[in-house]
Amino acid sequence: MDSDEDVPKKYFLKVAKKEPVHPGVSIFMTDDGTIFYFQRTAQKLYVKSEEHEIDAHLPSSIDYICCQGNACYFTTTSKGQESIFKAEFSKSPQKSITVSHFRNITKEEIVHPWGICCHKRRGSTSFYRFGDNPDKDGIILERNEREREGMLICGIHKRHVWYVSKETFPSDSSPTIRKIGENEFEVKTLHWQLYLYYTFRQRDSHL
Known part of the structure; x- marks a missing residue:
């Protein structure tokens, strides 16, 4: 025991x-x-x-x-x-x-909800927060974009990039966390998916 x-x-x-x-x-x-x-x-x-x-x-x-x-x-x-x-x-x-x-x-940057920016250079993607210095504080990921399909970035914490999955699953399923790279994690939880969907829809309505 x-x-x-x-x-x-x-x-x-x-x-x-x-x-x-x-x-x-x-x-x-x-x-x-x-x-x-x-x-x-x-x-x-x-x-x-x-x-x-x-x-x-x-x-x-x-x-x-x-x-x-x-x-x-x-x-x-x-x-x-x-x-x-x-x-x-x-x-x-x-x-x-x-x-x-x-x-x-800059025109090369992509802005995400939850205060995240990113830009692509020489095949890699650098992620950083709104208050960070893009040249010094970026987290560089070398993984292929296809490996992130179905996931949306939701935050950066302790030099790790966090995603939520866009997949749907029963509401009684337990939340799961999966490490998908050296500095990346995927979170699956129904409530975050709904909030993420609402945030993107809210943003789209202002375009």
Whole structure:
């Protein structure tokens, strides 16, 4: 019989209902605990503080949005040029959201949901997050594109690229994780598939 040290430990999080999230509102939390709220229809990005909403002055309509580190990053398109902007919440000298231009997106880059970009060079693909330096922080994958068919990228964590499968399977199936390369993992879970499908459909409706 295995000892207690050999038995995997289960971790539980205690959660409490704090506030309802209204339809059409997305929530993004930074590493320091700041919560950004985004209303896509109204194109409104804000932080709540003492029951007040502190709005960000957006340069243009937001296409994709994510959090990385202690900032919120989002992409916009103006006159055919895609750009990444950075939003940071400050508590002093007064509570405010500072929005600054981070960088322009090149024509060679492909933008994905969940704050991911990629570009192809000499047969390889480099993936990186909105807040990364494309030349220094990219994760280069040498695998053939056909091996990724049926999968969509959903994130980068600890220098690993994560995908979700577009395949359908019964709702009572357990989620699975499969390593498909040195720096790549595939996740199969029904709920992520539905959320991913909704995100892409939402994005397509704005094209």
